[in-house]
Amino acid sequence: xxxxxxxxxxxxxxxxxxxxxxxxxxxxxxxxxxxxxxxxxxxxxxxxxxxxxxxxxxxxxxxxxxxxxxxxxxxxxxxxxxxxxxxxxxxxxxxxxxxxxxxxxxxxxxxxxxxxxxxxxxxxxxxxxxxxxxxxxxxxxxxxxxxxxxxxxxxxxxxxxxxxxxxxxxxxxxxxxxxxxxxxxxxxxxxxxxxxxxxxxxxxxxxxxxxxxxxxxxxxxxxxxxxxxxxxxxxxxxxxxxxxxxxxxxxxxxxxxxxxxxxxxxxxxxxxxxxxxxxxxxxxxxxxxxxxxxxxxxxxxxxxxxxxxxxxxxxxxxxxxxxxxxxx
Amino acid sequence: xxxxxxxxxxxxxxxxxxxxxxxxxxxxxxxxxxxxxxxxxxxxxxxxxxxxxxxxxxxxxxxxxxxxxxxxxxxxxxxxxxxxxxxxxxxxxxxxxxxxxxxxxxxxxxxxxxxxxxxxxxxxxxxxxxxxxxxxxxxxxxxxxxxxxxxxxxxxxxxxxxxxxxxxxxxxxxxxxxxxxxxxxxxxxxxxxxxxxxxxxxxxxxxxxxxxxxxxxxxxxxxxxxxxxxxxxxxxxxxxxxxxxxxxxxxxxxxxxxxxxxxxxxxxxxxxxxxxxxxxxxxxxxxxxxxxxxxxxxxxxxxxxxxxxxxxxxxxxxxxxxxxxxxx
Numbered sequence: 001x002x003x004x005x006x007x008x009x010x011x012x013x014x015x016x017x018x019x020x021x022x023x024x025x026x027x028x029x030x031x032x033x034x035x036x037x038x039x040x041x042x043x044x045x046x047x048x049x050x051x052x053x054x055x056x057x058x059x060x061x062x063x064x065x066x067x068x069x070x071x072x073x074x075x076x077x078x079x080x081x082x083x084x085x086x087x088x089x090x091x092x093x094x095x096x097x098x099x100x101x102x103x104x105x106x107x108x109x110x111x112x113x114x115x116x117x118x119x120x121x122x123x124x125x126x127x128x129x130x131x132x133x134x135x136x137x138x139x140x141x142x143x144x145x146x147x148x149x150x151x152x153x154x155x156x157x158x159x160x161x162x163x164x165x166x167x168x169x170x171x172x173x174x175x176x177x178x179x180x181x182x183x184x185x186x187x188x189x190x191x192x193x194x195x196x197x198x199x200x201x202x203x204x205x206x207x208x209x210x211x212x213x214x215x216x217x218x219x220x221x222x223x224x225x226x227x228x229x230x231x232x233x234x235x236x237x238x239x240x241x242x243x244x245x246x247x248x249x250x251x252x253x254x255x256x257x258x259x260x261x262x263x264x265x266x267x268x269x270x271x272x273x274x275x276x277x278x279x280x281x282x283x284x285x286x287x288x289x290x291x292x293x294x295x296x297x298x299x300x301x302x303x304x305x306x307x308x309x310x311x312x313x314x315x316x317x318x319x320x321x322x323x324x325x326x327x328x
Numbered sequence: 329x330x331x332x333x334x335x336x337x338x339x340x341x342x343x344x345x346x347x348x349x350x351x352x353x354x355x356x357x358x359x360x361x362x363x364x365x366x367x368x369x370x371x372x373x374x375x376x377x378x379x380x381x382x383x384x385x386x387x388x389x390x391x392x393x394x395x396x397x398x399x400x401x402x403x404x405x406x407x408x409x410x411x412x413x414x415x416x417x418x419x420x421x422x423x424x425x426x427x428x429x430x431x432x433x434x435x436x437x438x439x440x441x442x443x444x445x446x447x448x449x450x451x452x453x454x455x456x457x458x459x460x461x462x463x464x465x466x467x468x469x470x471x472x473x474x475x476x477x478x479x480x481x482x483x484x485x486x487x488x489x490x491x492x493x494x495x496x497x498x499x500x501x502x503x504x505x506x507x508x509x510x511x512x513x514x515x516x517x518x519x520x521x522x523x524x525x526x527x528x529x530x531x532x533x534x535x536x537x538x539x540x541x542x543x544x545x546x547x548x549x550x551x552x553x554x555x556x557x558x559x560x561x562x563x564x565x566x567x568x569x570x571x572x573x574x575x576x577x578x579x580x581x582x583x584x585x586x587x588x589x590x591x592x593x594x595x596x597x598x599x600x601x602x603x604x605x606x607x608x609x610x611x612x613x614x615x616x617x618x619x620x621x622x623x624x625x626x627x628x629x630x631x632x633x634x635x636x637x638x639x640x641x642x643x644x645x646x647x648x649x650x651x652x653x654x655x656x
Binding site: 122124145 | 451475476479521522527529530615
C-alpha cells in the first residue's frame with residue numbers, strides 16, 4: 001500500500017462518520033482527484049468505502065490485513081506499532097527491520113509481512129511462513145543499556161506474548177518454553193528471535209522478530225505434532241490486526257519497566273509459573289555439548305537454573321532445551 | 329586502487345625478479361596493453377616500477393600505504409588480512425566492514441582507510457583520523473559462539489596489539505587501559521571498538537575496529553596530554569603496512585586459541601601484568617552511575633574486579649575507567 005493510501009485509510013478508520021473529500025485533500029496536501037484515485041486503489045485492495053455526494057467517504061469494511069490503518073485503532077501504547085510498514089511478501093521481517101534500524105528508524109517501529117520467503121528462527125532454522133493466515137513481524141528497540149542485558153529481552157517478550165495469548169484464549173493454558181517459544185497443548189504456536197547490533201557498553205539497536213501462527217488450518221507434514229496455530233487449538237479465527245496490537249500493548253509497559261530494572265527479577269515469578277520446563281528433567285543442546293539436569297528455576301538474567309546429577313546447580317545462558325524421556 | 333592494479337601490484341611485490349608482461353597478461357586474463365595501462369596507473373599512484381624490454385616489469389619502490397599488496401608480504405597467518413580493501417577516505421571503517429559482513433564477507437577480511445571523516449570510539453565518541461599518518465582498520469570475525477562471549481574479544485585484541493607494539497617499540501612500556509585502549513607514557517596511542525550483530529545463542533559477525541596513531545606528528549589541542557603516537561613517543565617513523573600486518577599476525581593465533589577456550593583465563597596473567605589500572609584506585613562511569621574502588625584484577629570474562637570501600641568485590645562489565653586522584 002502506498003503512503004497516501006495508507007494515510008487516507010488511517011483517517012477513515014479513525015473517523016466516526018463521513019469525511020469530506022475536500023477536508024482530506026486539504027489535510028493531506030493533495031488534490032481531491034488524488035484522494036479519489038487513492039480511495040479507488042483502496043477499494044481494489046478490498047476495503048469497502050462508501051462515497052456519498054455532499055458528505056464524502058466512509059469506511060464500511062476492512063480486509064483484516066495487519067496494515068497500519070487496521071492495527072492503529074487497537075493500539076493503547078504511545079510508541080510500539082505507531083510506525084508500521086506492511087509488506088505482502090519479504091525474505092524476512094528481521095532482515096528488513098535490521099536495515100531500517102541501521103538507517104535510524106525510531107524505537108517502536110514495526111515491520112510486518114503477510115508472508116516470508118526466508119523466515120528464520122534461532123540458529124538459522126526455518127520458520128514456515130505461509131501467506132494470509134499468520135503474523136510475522138519485527139519490532140525495533142533502542143534500549144540505552146550495555147549489550148549484556150539484551151539477551152534478557154527474549155524472555156521478557158515471551159512473557160508479554162504469554163499475557164496477550166492468555167487474554168485471547170483464556171480456555172487454553174499457554175506455556176513458555178525457555179527461552180523463546182510459546183506452546184499450546186505442547187505444540188509451538190509462537191517463536192521469538194531477538195537480534196542486536198551492539199558494542200560491549202551499548203546496544204545500538206535490537207530487532208525483536210515474532211512469528212505467531214494465528215489462523216493457519218494445516219500444519220506441514222514435517223511439523224506434525226510439534227507446531228500448531230491459535231485456530232487449530234481453539235477452533236476460532238482471530239483478527240490479525242487486533243492480535244498484533246494486543247502483543248505490542250502488553251510488551252510496551254513491560255519493556256519500559258525492564259529498562260528501569262537491573263534484570264528480570266521483577267518478572268521471574270511469572271516466567272517460572274508459566275515455564276514448560278519448570279521442575280522437569282531436560283537436555284540442553286549447546287553449540288558443542290549437551291548438558292542434562294533438572295530445571296530448578298530461571299536466573300535473574302534469564303538463564304535456566306539446572307540442577308545437575310552431581311548436585312551442583314549451574315546457570316545455562318543459551319541452547320536448545322528438550323524434555324527428557326526415559327530414552328534421552 | 330582498482331582490482332586489476334591491485335592484482336598486478338600483488339604479483340610484483342611477491343616477485344624476486346622481473347615479471348614479463350606476457351606472463352602477467354596470461355595469468356590475469358587480460359591483454360598486454362591492459363597490463364601496461366595499469367602499470368602506468370600504479371606509477372601515477374607513486375609506485376616505482378622499472379620496465380625493461382625483453383625482461384618485463386620490476387617493482388623498485390613502494391608508497392608505504394596500507395594496501396593489500398604492501399601488507400601481504402608481512403602477513404604470517406592464513407586468514408587475517410588476506411582479503412583487504414583499502415579506501416583513501418571513508419566515514420568509518422567499522423561502518424564499511426559491518427556492511428561487508430552483512431553481505432557475507434569471510435572471516436579475516438580487513439577494511440583499511442587512509443582517513444576517516446566520522447571515525448568513532450566507544451559510546452559514539454569521535455576518533456580523530458587525519459590522512460597519511462595513522463592506521464584505521466576493521467577486521468571481520470565470525471566466531472561460532474554465543475553472544476555473551478563476544479565482549480571478551482575487546483581485551484583479547486588489546487593483548488594482541490600490546491604484543492605487537494611491545495615488539496616494535498621495546499624501549500617503551502605499553503599499558504592496556506581496561507577495556508579497550510593502549511597507552512604509551514600514560515597517553516592513548518590506540519583504541520579498539522568491537523561491534524557485533526548477534527542473536528543470544530550465536531554471534532552472526534563481529535567487527536573489530538582499531539585506530540592506531542602511528543606517524544602523527546601533532547596532537548590536536550583538545551587532546552594535548554591525553555593522546556600520542558608511536559612517532560611522538562619513540563621519535564621513529566613506522567611502516568604502516570608492516571605495523572598492520574604485525575597486529576594481525578599477533579591477533580590471529582590468539583583468536584584461534586580463544587575460540588577453543590571457555591573464557592579469557594588463558595590470557596589473564598598477561599592482561600593483569602600490563603594493565604594500567606591494576607591495584608589502582610579508580611572511578612568507573614557507567615551509563616547511569618559511577619562506581620569507585622580499588623582494582624584487584626580482571627575476571628574470566630574480562631570484567632574489572634573492583635574492591636569497594638565496604639570490602640565487597642564486584643565485577644564491572646562495562647564503563648569508562650578513570651584513575652582517581654585526591655580530588656576525584
